[in-house]
Amino acid sequence: KQEVTQIPAALSVPEGENLVLNCSFTDSAIYNLQWFRQDPGKGLTSLLLIQSSQREQTSGRLNASLDKSSGRSTLYIAASQPGDSATYLCAINTDKLIFGTGTRLQVFP
């Protein structure tokens, strides 16, 4: 059974720090991996999607990497800002999405 784990569960940092959020999965047979952002009481915002054949994707201050053989992905956030405060979810696609439980990030001024 495929399981997705995210570490840490919560993170509180001062503004300006570079951050790494971790996601691990148990079965490497995935089509792609996607990182989402969820604000409290809101829907999901897709941040980055990495196909299984890719190693990384970048968008602005965000960079996501994928090591399928070891079952790991990281989301790197550069120069964090208070507006980055949210819950970050990773999801693997095995014909349906399997989500991790998220990392709750707080960036304080």
Add this chain to the structure above:
Amino acid sequence: NAGVMQNPRHLVRRRGQEARLRCSPMKGHSHVYWYRQLPEEGLKFMVYLQKENIIDESGMPKERFSAEFPKEGPSILRIQQVVRGDSAAYFCASSPLPGGQGNEQFFGPGTRLTVL
């Protein structure tokens, strides 16, 4: 091109009533997925539908829950005789091609169901 639309955004029901949640996929998308997010828990897959067909309902509770995606109109997630434990956020996603090919799913804003 409008995104995935869900309505209502908030729904309040009393125990024993029925809840009907609607999802209109993005234009040109014929594959719809429903996910549920219980309070303080992650999102869990419920069901995957194509037009007029249920492809995978492995995440659906066996009783009281049903889903459909008719030839015309939105996809409907129906919960009969709701109980307090059904209170959750229900998200719909759509894709233009089968999810089994690893295609990206686009999410709606969700319907937040509260059962009193």
